[in-house]
Amino acid sequence: MKTQPTSLRVRLPVFVFLTEVIFVGLYAFFVTYDEHANARFQTNHTDHMHNAVYTDYPFFTDIQVMIFLGFGCLLAFFRLYGFGGMVFNFLTATFAIQWAILVQGYFQFSHDGKIHLGVINLINAEFACAVVLISFGAVLGKTSPLQLLVMALLEVPVFAVTEWAVLKYLKINDAGGSILIHLFACYFGLGVTFVLYRPRLNEGHVKENTSYQSDILSVMGTLFLWVFWPSFNSALTLKGDDQHRAILHTFIGLSASTLTAFALSAMLNKNGKLTMADVQNVTLAGGVTVGASVDMMISPAAAYVLGMLGGTACMLGYKYLSPFLARRLRIQDQCGIHNLHGLTGLISCTAGICAILMATEDVYGPSLYEIFTHRAPVEGDPKLHELQMLIPGLQPGLGRSAQEQALYQVAAVFSTIGVSALGGILTGLVLRLPYLASPSDDFCFDDEPFFEVPPDYDSPLKLNNTMTADDTDA
Amino acid sequence: MKTQPTSLRVRLPVFVFLTEVIFVGLYAFFVTYDEHANARFQTNHTDHMHNAVYTDYPFFTDIQVMIFLGFGCLLAFFRLYGFGGMVFNFLTATFAIQWAILVQGYFQFSHDGKIHLGVINLINAEFACAVVLISFGAVLGKTSPLQLLVMALLEVPVFAVTEWAVLKYLKINDAGGSILIHLFACYFGLGVTFVLYRPRLNEGHVKENTSYQSDILSVMGTLFLWVFWPSFNSALTLKGDDQHRAILHTFIGLSASTLTAFALSAMLNKNGKLTMADVQNVTLAGGVTVGASVDMMISPAAAYVLGMLGGTACMLGYKYLSPFLARRLRIQDQCGIHNLHGLTGLISCTAGICAILMATEDVYGPSLYEIFTHRAPVEGDPKLHELQMLIPGLQPGLGRSAQEQALYQVAAVFSTIGVSALGGILTGLVLRLPYLASPSDDFCFDDEPFFEVPPDYDSPLKLNNTMTADDTDA
C-alpha cells in the first residue's frame, strides 16, 4: 500500500535546500572566526596551548555523544520506530545546531556586525539543540521529519530570545540549564503536543510498544546520557572549583536518582518486577534536579537528596500524572518529558533558590561574587575594590541581595514557562498546516511511511500472530 | 505463571531506601569537598586551570564508559538475559560507587574527621566498582539484583580494607591494579560462586546460550573496554612519562592478546571457525597482563609478549580449566573470570616482580625513586639529598632494595588472594540467606523473573520450535 500523503519526495528537499541556501548566505555574510580560531589574531605572544579549544572541545565531544548517540538510542525504544527515533533525532539535531549557531550567534556572539565562531558557540548550539530534542520527545512517533524540522526552525529562535532576555535582563544563575533548557523544552513540547492532540491514540495503539532489542538499545542511550551528563551540566560553568563541583553534584544526583528509580519501579509494579521504561528514563532525573544549583556549595548530601527527590517525582509523574494529562488535558506526552524535565526542573529551580538564599561569604569566601556575579558590588562601591584585592579581575555586579536574586530566579521560571508554552502552542498550530506530511493515526509509531524498511521489519509481531494461530491449533 | 519468590516489590525498595537514608546521613555528616572543589579555598593565587579536575576528569569519563557501557554490553551476551546483564550492571555499579566513595573515603581520603571529595575519589570508587562487576561475572544469571546489591555491600569494604592495608603496609607497585583489582575480584567472585553452587546447571541449561544480536552487543561491550582500557590502567599512575608508558603498554598488550585470541580461537575449534565468546573475552587479556608493570620501563616488546601470554593463558583457561573447575571443584565461573582476571593477573604479578628486580638507575635515571617510591632513600640518608637536587620534591622512602620490594609484591599477591577468597566465601553464605529473591535453577539466565518483558521476548526460541515442527510436517 502506498502512503502518498507522507511522501517526502518533494517536500523535504524543498524545505532542506531552501534553508540550506539561506543558511549558506547567512554564514557567508555574517559568520567569521572568533579570536581563538582566527589565524590573523595570532601574535608572537600567543601560546597555542592557551587556545580556548583545549578547554571547550572535550566538553563539546561529550555533549556530541549525548545528543547524537544518547538521545538517538534513547528515542529508538519503539518496536517499529527504531529508524525514526534514531534517524529523525540525527536530522533534527543537525538542523537545530546549524540554525542555533546563527540565531544564538546574533543574540550572544555578535559584534562589529559579525557572529564570531568558536567551539564555544557549538556548545551553546548543542544546548539549544537539546531543547528541541527534549520537546521532540513529547511528539515522538506522531510527527513527520518535516514537522520536526519546522518545529526546530521555530523553537530555536524562541529559545534563543528567551535565553538572551533572561540572561541579559533577569540575570539568573542556572548552570545546568534547569530553567532555560529543561523547563523551556518541556513546556514548549507540551504546548506542541496539546495542539497536535490525537484522540484515537488515547485508546492505545497496536504499535505503541517496545521489543526486546529496542528496549536494550534505549537503555544504551540512557547510559550514554548518564555517563556524560556531568559534562553537560558543567560545560558552561566557571572554570576551576565551580566546574569541579558541577561534575561531582551531577554524578551524585544521577546515582541517587538511579537507585531510587530501581526501588520505585519494583515497588509500583504489581508483579514486583522492573519496568524498562523506568530504567530508561527515571534514572536520569537526578541530572536535571541538581541543575540549577549544580555549581554552588550545596554539599554532596544535598545533591544526593535532590537526586532522590527527582527520581521520586519523575516516577510518580509517569505513574499517575501522565495518564491524567493525556485523558483530561489532551496532553499526550509521548516520552513523558513532563516527568523527566518538567517536574524535575521545578524541583531544581526551587533547590536553586534555596541555595541562593543560603549562600554566604562564610561558605564561599570572596569567590561568592564570581559565582553569583550579580551580587557583586556595583562599580564605585568601595567593597568592590576590597574584593578585587582578593580576586583580581572581579567584575562589578549589580549589588543584588540574595533575596533579590531569588526573586529574579522566580521571575525567570514563570516567564520561561509562559513563553515556552505559548511558543509551543503557536508552533503546534503551524505544524497542523497541510503539506507537512503528518502521518495518520494508523501510521503513528511506524517507520514504514518514511523509510524503506528491510524484509524482516515487523516480523516479531507477525510471528506472534503465527504462533498464536499455531497455539490455537495445538 | 507468577514467580512470586523472586518478586522485588517489597525487598528491593526496603533495601535501597534503607541504604539510601544511611548513605545520605553519612554524606551529610562526613563528606565535604576537597581543596580543588571548595570555593572557599580559592585565593588570589589560584589559577583555575590548575584544578585537579582537568587532569582527572578525562580519565574519569573514559572509565565511566567502560563501567556502564563496556561492562553493561559485555555482560548482556545471554539470549534471554540481555536486560539483566545490562541493567543489573547499571544498578550494581551505581550502588557500588556510592558506597565505595564512603568506605574508601574513610580509609584513604579522610582527615579532620571528614572525607574530602573530588573527581579523584570518583575514579578510585570506579575501580572498587570494577572489582564488584568482575566478581558479578562469576555469578551472572544466577543471582537476583538484591543478591548483587548485598554482594556489593559486602565486597566494597573488604576490598577497601585490603587495598588500604596493602598500599599502606606492604606498599606495592600495581599501577594497573592486577593484584588489587583483578586478582581480588576474581578470587572473591570464585568464592561466592563456590558457595552458590548449583549442581543442576552443570548439565547445561536451555537458556544458557546467546543470540545473534546479543553476541554483537557483547562485542560492542568488549570494544568499549578495549578502546578505553589504556585510561583505566593509567588513571592513577604518576603524571608525565609514567602515564605515557602506561597508555602505550596497555595498547600494545591488548593488541597482542587480540591477535593471539583470534589465532587460538580458530585453532582450538574443530571446524576452524571463530567463537564469539573468545572474541568477547580473550581479546581483553592483555589489558590485565600488562597491569602490574604497566608504568615501568619494561620495553614495548615486553608489553607485546605479555599480551600474547595473556591471550594464550586466558584461552587455554576457557578451554580446559573452566570445565574442570565446574565439574570437579564446584566452581561455576559463569563468564570465566578466572581466565580473564585470575590467570592473567598471576602472569601480570610475575611480570611485575621481574620488572621490579630488573629496575636500575641506568634505565630509569633518578626518576626510579619516583616510580618505585619505596626504594627511595630514607629521611636523613645523604643519597636522598643528592637525589632531591635532581628531582625537587622527591619524598623520602623506605630504602628498600629491589629484592625486598619483590618480596612485598609476593606477600601482597598471596594475602590478596587469601582475603578475597575468604571474603567471597563468607559473602556467598550471606547470599544464601532466604528473602534475597534468588531465582530457581529453571529461571537462571532469564529476564522474566525480574523484568516486565516485551511481547517478542523469547520469540527466536519459540520460532525455532515452530519451525522444527513445520520441518517435521513437510
Added chain:
Amino acid sequence: MKTQPTSLRVRLPVFVFLTEVIFVGLYAFFVTYDEHANARFQTNHTDHMHNAVYTDYPFFTDIQVMIFLGFGCLLAFFRLYGFGGMVFNFLTATFAIQWAILVQGYFQFSHDGKIHLGVINLINAEFACAVVLISFGAVLGKTSPLQLLVMALLEVPVFAVTEWAVLKYLKINDAGGSILIHLFACYFGLGVTFVLYRPRLNEGHVKENTSYQSDILSVMGTLFLWVFWPSFNSALTLKGDDQHRAILHTFIGLSASTLTAFALSAMLNKNGKLTMADVQNVTLAGGVTVGASVDMMISPAAAYVLGMLGGTACMLGYKYLSPFLARRLRIQDQCGIHNLHGLTGLISCTAGICAILMATEDVYGPSLYEIFTHRAPVEGDPKLHELQMLIPGLQPGLGRSAQEQALYQVAAVFSTIGVSALGGILTGLVLRLPYLASPSDDFCFDDEPFFEVPPDYDSPLKLNNTMTADDTDA
C-alpha cells in the same frame, strides 16, 4: 554442512603467530620510547604536565572509538554478516596498527637506528589503519579474514611509503588526509576489488541485504564516526587556532552533508522515503570534502558549501556511478567507498588547491608561513628573519609561491591515485592465491563459514519463508 575450504584452523594461526613472532622481534630490536615516554629523559626541569601525552591522548581515544566502534558498527550492516563486519574490522584494525607502528616508525620516527614510540605514533598508525579499513569496505563480505590480514600486510607499507614520499618530497598540505588517506584508500580498495571480481554477484545475492537491527547498528557506527570526525581531521594539525578551525570546519561540513543526504535520499527514492544506506554513508561525506583545506582560513560558509557538494556527489555516486562501475568496469565496490572517499576526496583536493591559491598574508597574518610551511622563505632570505621577529621559532621553508604549492598538490593527487591503484591491483593478485580461505560466491555476505553462529542465526529469513507458506495456506 562443513565448509572445509574456509576453515581457519591451520591457516590463521600460522599467519598470526608467524607475524607475531616477527613483530616481537622487530619491536625488541628497533622500538624504544620517545623522549616523552622515557623515564631517563626526565630532568629536574621537566614539567610532567607538558608531556605530549596530554595533547595527543584525547585525540587518540576519539580516533580509537571511530576505528573500533565506528567502523565496526558501520560495517555490520549486512543481515547475516554482522559478526564478520564488526569482528573482522576488529582483527584487521588491530593487525594494521601494530604493523603500521613498525613501518611508519621506520620511515617517519626513526633515528639512531631506533623507532621512538609515543602516543603520536599510535595516532599515525590509526590513520594507516583507517586506510586499510576504508579499502576493506570495497571487498566487505567477499574476503576471508586471512585475505584481509594479507591485504593489511601489503597495504600498510605501500601507504607508508607513499605518505613518506609525498610528505618529504612533494611537501603538501593535507591536514584531514583527503589525498593521503581517502584517495589512497579508495583507489587501493578499487584495485583490489577489480582483481577479485565475481561476475555472479552482479546478478544480486540472496544474502546481500540488511535487517532492521543491522541497519540500526550501522547507523550507530555512522554516529560514532560523525561525532568524533572533528578529532580525526584535527589530530595532526598545528596546535592552537589551526586545530580550532579544523574542528569547526569538520563539524560544519558534516552537518551540511547530513542535511543534503536526507534531502536527496527522499528526492531520489521513487516512494519519497528515506533509505538507510544513505543515512549511513552519505551523511559522512562532508567530513572528507573539508579535509584538504580543513585547517585553512576558508571561512565557515565555504565549509558548509563543501559539505553540500560532498553530500551531493556522494549521493549521485551511489545512485548512478556505482552500478555503472560494477556492470561495466568490473569494479564491485561493496560499500561504495568510491562515493564516500573517492569523489569526495577529489572535491576536497580541488577545494584545497583553491584555498592554497587564495591564501594571503592579509587573511592569515604572518602565521601563513606556519600553516603553509613550504611557502616560508628559505634559510638566509631576509624576509625569514623579519618573520621570525613576529613568530619566534618559525622554520625556514622552500620559498614556494601559492601557484607552485598548488602544482605540488596536483602532483600528489595523481601520484597517490596511481600508486594506490597499482598497489591495489597487485595486492588483489596476491589475494587470489590459493589457501587464503576465500569464501565461495554462495557464502559471501555470510558469517557461517567463519563463525560458530548461534541457533537464531538466519531465523528472520526462514521466518519469512514460513510465513509466506502460512499466508499461502490461509
